[in-house]
Amino acid sequence: MASVYDVLVERGYIKQLTHEDEIKELLEKEKVTFYIGFDPTADSLHVGHFIAMMFMAHMQKAGHRPIALLGGGTAMIGDPSGKTDMRKMMTKETIDHNVSCIKKQMEKFIDFSEDKAILANNGDWLLKLNYVDFIRDIGVHFSVNKMLTAECFKQRLEKGLSFLEFNYMLMQGYDFLVLNQKYGCTMQLGGDDQWSNMIAGADLIRRKEQKQAYAMTCTLLTNSEGKKMGKTENGALWLDAEKTTPYEFYQYWRNVGDADVEKCLKLLTFVPVVDINSLCSVEGSAINEAKKVLAYEVTKLIHGEEEATKAKEAAEALFGGGVDLSNVPTVTISKGDLDKTLLDILVEGKVIPSKGEGRRLIQQNGLSLNDEKVTEISKSLTEEDFKDGYALIKRGKKNYHKIVIE
Known part of the structure; x- marks a missing residue:
């Protein structure tokens, strides 16, 4: 040994x-x-x-x-x-x-x-x-x-x-x-x-x-460019599920740079090195399998196997052509909240850190509602936006949240 x-x-x-x-x-x-x-x-x-x-x-x-x-x-x-x-x-x-x-x-x-x-x-x-x-x-x-x-x-x-x-x-x-x-x-x-x-x-x-x-x-946790890892649009990548949801946590590791996957697997999981070397000895898009293992293993260590599985299933439903969105992070509102702007709802639901950040996202075409770009800062939700019982918000390229009415 x-x-x-x-x-x-x-x-x-x-x-x-x-x-x-x-x-x-x-x-x-x-x-x-x-x-x-x-x-x-x-x-x-x-x-x-x-x-x-x-x-x-x-x-x-x-x-x-x-x-x-x-x-x-x-x-x-x-x-x-x-x-x-x-x-x-x-x-x-x-x-x-x-x-x-x-x-x-x-x-x-x-x-x-x-x-x-x-x-x-x-x-x-x-x-x-x-x-x-x-x-x-x-x-x-x-x-x-x-x-x-x-x-x-x-x-x-x-x-x-x-x-x-x-x-x-x-x-x-x-x-x-x-x-x-x-x-x-x-x-x-x-x-x-x-x-x-x-x-x-x-x-x-x-x-x-x-x-x-x-x-x-x-060694400090840095990426291949020497910059500290663990920063998100909402600030630090916290271990507390109330501050960073297990889904957001999973997605962070699922989206790390190709050059950083092997280092993160060795430092942040107990996956045997021989298996890591095999996972990372590939080229092109095949490295995505290693990223899935990284995201699942790190999320399991921090949040437990059940939450890691939920996060994995939610990601697969959104990006792998699945249909089960039950594990996608959800914000619940009342009918009275439809009088508020979409930005107010997203800030109150902690989907975005501030209205200023929301305005920046809209101006940069980074916020979508049901796969359509949000272009108006004052945009409000209507009942017609809730197809199949929810409205789907996409922030950036890969951050999804559901909004449902209780």
């Missing part, structure tokens, strides 16, 4: 690591406790977090123990990594709400039973710190000169970096130290944009505990 290190390399996860030979040997011979941090900046994780959870799941399947660390404390500051501007400040109440929502999502992917994994919140120790004690005990081990060379700070210096955000690296490093002391955590995993913060934490453990600690980053 291949070691988890070999599996991670083969599937394309590993980007950077602190001690390659030592980490490889450690993962082969010992059961390692490691952690990945997730700052609760929203009440749902998005697909950018999903790759980190898959990273974690592969490690757990190999017998290693994950700590999923929710940043109830660090979210009070906000991570400057990869950001051109300071994050919006959140209240403690909002952060606590987000933490509770994210906990439920994580339990779908990670087995927390019988101490197989640990769910921790850094607010439990960070929010109780005495600042002077912290700076004396922890800050003394950080070199400002070295910190300023970190990529997460360098790109912010021109526009301005607040001292509040400058503390983030110290706090994340302290997290690693606390987890090392409490749980014997010796390794941090995370996205490659966290590299500077991760090696700072490993260095802090070496200085404070005279122990070796390790860091390993995974």
Whole structure:
């Protein structure tokens, strides 16, 4: 059986690591406790977090123990990594709400039973710190000169970096130290944009505990052009079905670029690599079969087999010549809603994010009603539009919704 290190390399996860030979040997011979941090900046994780959870799941399947660390404390500051501007400040109440929502999502992917994994919140120790004690005990081990060379700070210096955000690296490093002391955590995993913060934490453990600690980053989810994936017309591709429906989620992966299918199958599914290589060793339109497998497998992991099957059947009905539209996302209105404009109905039904976006779609011929382009901004629905009991809305090339009257 291949070691988890070999599996991670083969599937394309590993980007950077602190001690390659030592980490490889450690993962082969010992059961390692490691952690990945997730700052609760929203009440749902998005697909950018999903790759980190898959990273974690592969490690757990190999017998290693994950700590999923929710940043109830660090979210009070906000991570400057990869950001051109300071994050919006959140209240403690909002952060606590987000933490509770994210906990439920994580339990779908990670087995927390019988101490197989640990769910921790850094607010439990960070929010109780005495600042002077912290700076004396922890800050003394950080070199400002070295910190300023970190990529997460360098790109912010021109526009301005607040001292509040400058503390983030110290706090994340302290997290690693606390987890090392409490749980014997010796390794941090995370996205490659966290590299500077991760090696700072490993260095802090070496200085404070005279122990070796390790860091390993995974590649970020980008397309073949190097742009971050997971952005839709309505914003981020969320894991919460209330924010991104299973059908919309399925369609996103069904429509990824041909050059990105193999990478996504390796990073975001458990499909064996030998099968992925076979699926992707084709040319032209035959790659669509690989896209169907990708869309189904990722949707099944996030939303369950039943919802994945419904999304697949809805897509096939719309694009494969089928007739069963029962699983196409549906907006239900009352007869009184016929007095409203179509744009109002679509905004209220969360089919489009705003009336401004709706106007843009109409002006660019991107909105259709029953296969006819909508050309009037003030267009209203009539009962005649409800053929076979529904009106079919198409947004862009492949996003469909039904409107029905209750």
